[in-house]
Amino acid sequence: MTHEKLTMAQALNRALRDAMAEDPSVLMFGEDVGPLGGVFRITDGLTAEFGEERCFDTPLAESGIVGLAVGMAMNGMRPVVEMQFDAFAYPAFEQVVSHVAKLRNRTRGAVTVPMVIRVPYAGGIGGVEHHCDSSESYYAHTPGLHVLAPANAADAYGLLREAIASPDPVVFLEPKKLYWSKEEVDLAAPVPGIGKAAVVREGTDATLIAYGPSVPTALEAAEVAAQDGRSLQVVDVRSIVPFDDATVCEAVRSTGRAVVVAEAVGFASVSSEIVARVTERCFHSLAAPIRRVTGFDIPFPPPKLEHFQLPGVDRILDAVDDLQWEDS
Amino acid sequence: MTHEKLTMAQALNRALRDAMAEDPSVLMFGEDVGPLGGVFRITDGLTAEFGEERCFDTPLAESGIVGLAVGMAMNGMRPVVEMQFDAFAYPAFEQVVSHVAKLRNRTRGAVTVPMVIRVPYAGGIGGVEHHCDSSESYYAHTPGLHVLAPANAADAYGLLREAIASPDPVVFLEPKKLYWSKEEVDLAAPVPGIGKAAVVREGTDATLIAYGPSVPTALEAAEVAAQDGRSLQVVDVRSIVPFDDATVCEAVRSTGRAVVVAEAVGFASVSSEIVARVTERCFHSLAAPIRRVTGFDIPFPPPKLEHFQLPGVDRILDAVDDLQWEDS
Amino acid sequence: MTRDPAALLPSAEPVMLIDPSGAPTGLADVPDDDTMLAAYGALVAARRLNDQAYALVRQGRLAVYPSSHGQEACQVAAAQVLGADDWLFPTYRDTVAAVTRGVDPVEVLVLLKGDWHSGYDPYRTKVAPQATPLATQLLHAVGVGYAAKLRGEPTVVMALCGDGATSEGDFHEALNFAAVFGVPVVFFVQNNEYAISVPLARQSVAPSLAHKGVGYGVPGERVDGNDVAALLAVLGGAVAKARAGEGPQLVEAHTYRMQAHTNADDATRYRQDDEVAAWVERDPLTRAEAYLRGRGALGDDQVTAYAAEADRMAAHVRDGLNRDVEPNPDDLFDFVYARRTPQLEEQAALVADELSREDAR
Amino acid sequence: MTRDPAALLPSAEPVMLIDPSGAPTGLADVPDDDTMLAAYGALVAARRLNDQAYALVRQGRLAVYPSSHGQEACQVAAAQVLGADDWLFPTYRDTVAAVTRGVDPVEVLVLLKGDWHSGYDPYRTKVAPQATPLATQLLHAVGVGYAAKLRGEPTVVMALCGDGATSEGDFHEALNFAAVFGVPVVFFVQNNEYAISVPLARQSVAPSLAHKGVGYGVPGERVDGNDVAALLAVLGGAVAKARAGEGPQLVEAHTYRMQAHTNADDATRYRQDDEVAAWVERDPLTRAEAYLRGRGALGDDQVTAYAAEADRMAAHVRDGLNRDVEPNPDDLFDFVYARRTPQLEEQAALVADELSREDAR
Ligand SMILES: Cc1ncc(C[n+]2csc(CCOP(=O)(O)OP(=O)(O)O)c2C)c(N)n1
Ligand SMILES: Cc1ncc(C[n+]2csc(CCOP(=O)(O)OP(=O)(O)O)c2C)c(N)n1
């Protein structure tokens, strides 16, 4: 019996525990991930279960954390590190871009850095500045990294296990606002795998393309639209890099209309990429240009204003309404 | 008589000199920018002319350089800092993203950080790893920054003067491979201004959209195409942020076909954004999807292989050929 | 390489001028009674502010509050040793320092109330916006100080950070830049033994954090962080040296965070109650009070008067935070740049349109 | 806070065992003749390699070369004090260290020839890829050492950087992490007085760079960087301490970069010829030779034999670098990930198609 009701936070914790139990080279470290169990409790109990040498607190320095992980990965370990919040990963940017992403390539595959950088990310929790950034575009633009963003507990478990097992470095983006949503999870279910998107709701009129924190919002929008007689398909990208062109394009071709939904600032982002690549591939199947519903091109707002920034059901449905239904 | 034959490097040097002469609050600092004049000699002679307090070397620490500039800008100065090479700006990423870009917004305009971060950038000079990154997408995705990339000496002069005069922080990307190309420059010519693209070649069949190091390549491609009887228009974006939708869209509407040319990795990049936003705005004017000719999604290659990565005339013309001429 | 290492080393023990019982240690003169009374008054207000803010979190008026309960002496002294033209660079935990320097507490708490990222004009009181990304503000402090130095102004900058923040690369770069350029900055580390859950022993194995100055040619000093007299003396001395052209100074205060990291934190996961209890008797407020009472410089009447003053401040804070501000979406777009870009105009119009349609519904 | 500051402070003067004339200083025993002869042989090879690489730049076979002329003793000693299971982390300037440890010089120079980013298998010789982004590799060194320590392996890691690199935040974080986790890393700073054009005085005003250890609880030591005997002794001692569980060690060698930063640099813009001339008489190679000759441990025959050996190596380097490698565009796509992504497959096909059409033309 492997079905259990778990929050995403619990599913992530379970993934770490199972991976650490299976493979002694898997280590977990970062700020406050030891006795405290992480500020979001994702690492709860790991130090108690596996000891201080397998799950430990580091000095407070993100470049140090990632750089240490690089060296450990070079020397036989599979480190998983936690960046405490999205914006606090920026001090590690040079290590990520110039080393994590490049070491395999630099050495023609001689040196590999199998490691996972876990980042609690994005908004929707009323967090103050620097605690709500959607930073996926920085990583997705950097070749050599895999970039994953689960949208539910089952994927969180499966994708984190895959990420830890991967021979390549993975930036693993955990939507903070979904940490506490509970669902039935089958831990033994086979995982579609890195690089696979999923059609999470069938529909015929238009396709919503989303990932991470925006998937539940897209599903909610589809539900509302259904009541208005419009059938919206929802695709969960899951794996931002590598991107699943096949699944996404097939979906868009089937409806001829699409809206990309993402919390991040829109300019030069993953959502720009999705619009560009899907348009390049599906141009003649499109009845209307693909619309984007994203964060505005502004710093993430303070708590009292964040609802304006987050793509909501209304904005999504407005964009769907704009898909030139009369012309078609 | 203000017409002079100048290289882009000389034009930049002149812009710094003129700005420093006019405004005593303009300072220049960074690594090796003092007596050496910078590894590309952009700051040549400034220490001699303005003294050690106006143009000086700092300790070797990029976060330090940008953070120092933030503080100086908070306290009445207009610092211009040099990051020695594109990839060596990454240690400053947190300062750029979390402070340079955000301080005005954070304080409702009370604190401004008028500063310029000069970044010699992109490839084409046979540089080894970490010396050839096209990092514009990281900055363009970050609200609060202006991002400029000149493609000729005249714009280099004019835009750098504008950048220094701007009340907002500017990331100023200097295409290394164009540093030494000489042209006639009229230093007194009015500057179109931040936020303005320019049609640098008229054409009727398709539009090439480029910026920085890719503009001369696009112009060359247009020249070759003209010999084959195809008339290509070339738009120089100049100002990546803010982006000149009006000029770019008008150009694309006039031809109905477009190719975006950029050296940077294509995924989740400025070129994705250009495709996405122009398609959103000009969908029904387009005879074919907008194509991209960009760097591949790989770390910048070693010198002997870099020609594969750089968008060249052939790849641009192939993309133009792919714009479904038969269907139209 | 200009500095003699012996001149850079801090004292073996933190400087203490008044012991926990309130008695002078005799190590050096305690500041005069007026100075001590001013400090005492600020301490009373500070404690009241910490308590009030904590209560406001429970009432849902503040999202969260990083209390400086136990560390008030550090923050009061950091503010009080500065002159009008000096600058203070506080962190998220340094509400008390900002308020002591004159920022309206209601404005300081705007960040944690969630109306905006920062609620005060930094130029009015020369208090920089509270910094959250750790240690980053130390570099800004150096920049502010260097700009002033280049213009020949006598500004000194007081730059605050915690023990945990000393591990960040920016701490290193800030001390080094300040030292190389001879910038008048006092780097003041409030070592409160923890960075959230991580104890000092996992942060550093240096003899002390003040010893970090040696590697930059910056003199270090250690001070009892719960002795406001010692703090005024040591920080005041550091400011004087910086102002006199002796370059940056590093001061480490040994103190303790009596409450959890913030209200969102559960301190029982990483420390024992008896550890906390041991610090109660070192309370900065009772120590200052005992000293002043011992000298006869403070009586019940004055104690009551200070408390009443603090209550008025607390009432002002409650009033301010209980006032709901109507969020204005235009604010989202108006401060990103000096002028809205065409893109921001479009996006602001989109929001306005959405809202007007909502109103119409 | 466990360390006594006195135990961390470096000596006031750099350790020197052989003076510039070749005479023992008597400060401590010079390593035995076999060790010194091995070092001498490596120095001869190192100088020859620097000269050869420099010539190959002029001939256009290398894009650029950051020469370690004048610093060879540092690099030879750094490699020779290590055991087979230890690791070496070199920078762009440490070609000699990598070669002394056994990497084929032709493979080391692949980076600067431009065929690929790194030309050797780091695991074969336990030499990490040469690092360009300054100080970043120090953290990797700590990670390699910590992984070994967790597995109970006796590995020591020798991590190299320059004086300029000590200003980077990563230097700070690496020393601190190593100290807190007690990782057996020897941080070895080759202080050659310049970071490109920037002299040490603008980089740091610390008493010495070795003093930076104090702030981390890491013992510092200073050594004459042109005295291979002192380097073998001090670095050897540091490796022994690290291996014995005493945690990380910091060693600063005082040396000088005799040539420009690279061939692309113009050193006359920032330093005087007479400054360079003063260092000629401190040459590490002539000093070692004079010492060994003085002891009768080295004669003309052996000098000739070492030189001949170095010439063979140089010929091998010339041969290797004169061989043109046909660039293979598949290489661009094959090492980004363990397997090509679908996107990379598409992009590789595009290049292949372009090339086949080019061939067809
Ligand atoms: C760069 C960065 N990383 C992580 C955090 C998250 N964080 C906030 S406070 C804190 C602990 C700071 O400890 P310390 O410097 O000792 O200050 P204290 O909270 O004790 O006053 C952490 C890890 C942050 N704000 N910035
Ligand atoms: C992060 C980073 N910033 C800047 C550079 C450019 N750069 C290369 S070498 C160098 C000087 C390094 O000086 P030092 O550490 O003393 O080493 P040396 O070259 O003297 O051996 C600089 C600034 C770099 N490689 N990495």
Ligand SMILES: [Mg+2]
């Ligand atoms: Mg603390």
Ligand SMILES: [Mg+2]
């Ligand atoms: Mg150097």
